[in-house]
Amino acid sequence: MSREVKIHLISESKSLVNSFFKKTIHNLPNNDSLISSGITITSIKTSDLKFFPQNSALENTVLHFWDLSIDSSIPQSIYPLFMTPNSVYLLLLDNFNQNEKFWLKLIKTHGKSSPIMILKDKSKGVFSIEEKSLNLEFPLIDNQFINVNFDDDDDKGIVDFMENFAQLLMFKQNKCIIELQNSWLLIKEAIFKETEQVKFISKKKYKQVCYDKGVYNQTDSELLFEYLKNLSIILFFKEIPFADIYIINFSDNSSNLCWLIDGINRILTSKKINNGCLYWRDLDFMLEDDEEKNIYDTKDLYYILELLILLNVCYEIDKGCYLFPNKMPSDFVLSLPTNRSQTCFIMQYNYLPFDIISRLMIMMKKDIIDDQYWVYGILLKSHNFSKLHASINPEAVNDVTALIIADPDNKQIRITVYGPDRYRRHYFQVIWNHLHDINKKYDDLEVKELVPLPDRPDKLINYQDLLGYELHNIKKYPVLQSYRNYLVSDLLDTVIDNKKVNKKEIVINNIVNNQNSESQVEYEKLQKDVLKLINAISEKISTLPNNEDEKKLKSILNNTSNDLENIESPTYKKQLRQFIEMLQSNPHITNLVKFIANGPDKVNAIIDLYNHIM
Known part of the structure; x- marks a missing residue:
């Protein structure tokens, strides 16, 4: 079995992340590439971390550090592609690079219930942030504000960080540590082998690989699929029609990752974009055989453009015509008559x-x-x-x-x-x-x-x-x-x-629209309370006496949580209703709720709010 954690390093300074690595890792692997530009992935074991407390439960846990620091070669808009739930977020700040609220909102959106730690480097000068208000607005920080000094020989801040980091991994294992069984590791390696020459595999092929490696249960294969998505080994977005599964292999120096980022970058910097518009027919430069550049076929280009649409970087305004808002003209001269009503x-x-x-x-x-x-x-x-x-x-x-x-x-x-x-x-x-x-x-x-x-x-x-x-x-x-x-x-x-009759009708409609915004607040509160309850129940699942029951319920709750993350989803109400019914009828959930602080009261409050809204 392998225990793996994905850790996002978020910063507006590449040098700040480099300083973090030098201060915390015993022997930097591939030191030159580690501090290079672009998004990098560094995989090490907990034993490779300086000052990490000895802990048998965390021994040999693999940490995948994703360097998502701001880089001029990487469009900032694509970072959410690699920000996943069930992981850890480290936000690195210093006197010149803060903007913490922007990043925390992004983490809240894409990291879901992932824990957050904030490291404040004082080596370039003392600075302060509003810790109390940030803690209230983003409770997943949980008071994890740690002062460090990356340029000083004093390691006290790093020692404090490592102790808190180890405790976080121990006490929030279900939120960030992913356990891969031996058969699942074989599937992961088989997927890497399948994509040595290609970037994608189909969902059908993924299921076949699972079957070949002895995983016949659909629940297990789907659970592994979600785990690999959370580790960003798999990139898959159901919003993209007919999409295959994109694979990122950490062990091959992330060539697939470079291929994807390079493709996005070449489109965004293309001189073919005119007045913010790019036509499909003008993407032929991406298909040219150039030894110094990656080659993309039409399927690749379609996938990359769909990703950019998903990220709201561009929009298809007509068939084959894509609008890039930040590439539109920055100014425009208009001549409008001033004497018109x-x-x-x-x-x-x-x-x-x-x-x-x-x-x-x-x-x-x-x-x-x-x-x-x-x-x-x-x-x-x-x-x-x-x-x-x-x-x-x-x-x-x-x-x-x-x-x-x-x-x-x-x-x-x-x-x-x-x-x-x-x-x-x-x-x-x-x-x-x-x-x-x-x-x-x-x-x-x-x-x-x-x-x-x-x-x-x-x-x-x-x-x-x-x-x-x-x-x-x-x-x-x-x-x-x-x-x-x-x-x-x-x-x-x-x-x-x-016309009075029309005016009255519009007045009422506009007020109703405004009141609907208030209903939306209640709707979002219900969603938040339900997701919190699912997390609380998930933490108690290990107390079930039967491993099969534990595995099945864990899969159900994981899928339900994912389905309920998107309040705009057309299936949201159906999934919500099914979960409310489970709260009242599933004996395992009923028993687990009793072990949660004020669990029965929380369930009753959720059911009452659901009945009130619906």
């Missing part, structure tokens, strides 16, 4: 995701006017809308355009729609609905909607307040900055059709 609306964000404009662009691609788009904005005109209303007033309808601009500094998106009143407001609602759908895709995103005063466009008032006034038939809205009251109907008429 307009609707203005501002969305104020707590943080502004970079790709909102590009997502809107894809949704409304047919409305873009003469390729007038750039990284922070887009000019639109609705052709479908024009066809719908052309019989009423063709000239008026054709005169409706919209300008949407993102302001990263002020964390705002400004929507300005030009044209005759009725048609302008209709088109605004179309854009508003699209942006509302996009906003719901981001975690922890808070959006305040604002409307400028008609006579003082620099003064903004809360749109949701106006909707509430209208719904309760309050006629006037007091604005202290202007020392006057405004008619609610006049303020809303800038964005909502002035």
Whole structure:
């Protein structure tokens, strides 16, 4: 049996990671390649670590250190490909390289319930971070803040780190240590052999390898599959249609990893990308036989592009046409008439995701006017809308355009729609609905909607307040900055059709949409509580008297946890319902819950919340 742990080294400084290795590893393997550029993998045993406490339970445990420090040769956007759950995250900070919240949010998203340790190198100067607030916001840190000095002979910080690291591995084994049985090790080696000349194997071939090595049980083969995914030996994403299994062999100096990163890099730096767009036909340079560069066939290119789409690095806006938002023009000169009627609306964000404009662009691609788009904005005109209303007033309808601009500094998106009143407001609602759908895709995103005063466009008032006034038939809205009251109907008429019946309907729909956001909070709390309970039950599984029962339940809980990670999944509600039923009917789970602190109370609270929401 082999016990293996994947450890992510996260830092904005490559030299900081190199200092960590020099300070902690007895004999650096392949010292030159270890400190080279790019993502590197260093596999050692616990006995190779300096100051690691002697512990028979952890002896010969294999540690796979993935160096994910920032490197100019690696696009930062691809790092999530290699950030996996059931592992350990070490975040290395110093006086010049911090940005800890950005990385912790990324770890929280991709590492799931993986433990986190933060090492603060004081060798380049003393600095402080908000440990208390970080610990509250990211509880998986669990107060693991350790001061070290990589440039000093004093090893106290490293000794403290090693003691805490050993304790973490001991007490959180089920969250980070992966145990591979001997038959599973044979399967791993067979997979490596199968991919000596190719990069992929099919799922059918994987199952055949398992069968050939004596693993006939589907539950065991699927559990091993998940383990190998967590170690990043296997890259497989069910979101990519008809995808095979991509294999990364740690023992061959990660040539497959280099092949993948090089392919991504060559696409992202290609001069074939024009105004942010790349066409499939222009990727022929990747197919050329060049002794100095990796060669890719059409299947390889399809896989790499699908990975980039999965990471939101690019989007397929038309068949064979891919949009790369960060490659779009950074600026654009527009000439818009100033004497036309307009609707203005501002969305104020707590943080502004970079790709909102590009997502809107894809949704409304047919409305873009003469390729007038750039990284922070887009000019639109609705052709479908024009066809719908052309019989009423063709000239008026054709005169409706919209300008949407993102302001990263002020964390705002400004929507300005030009044209005759009725048609302008209709088109605004179309854009508003699209942006509302996009906003719901981001975690922890808070959006305040604002409307400028008609006579003082620099003064903004809360749109949701106006909707509430209208719904309760309050006629006037007091604005202290202007020392006057405004008619609610006049303020809303800038964005909502002035037909009362239509206005009332839109007001109610908009308020319901806002209330749905509150329901989403309850929905996410239920998801969080369920995943915590699954982890707690998993920690108690080893107490089951029957090994087969233990193995089967472990597989069920592991699959359930993976299925419930994505709240947007079409099968999420079904999987959630099945787990709630298991809580009430599965005798093994019922017994294990009794050994969890306040276990029965937690189960009852989850069931009550589920019944309330559903």
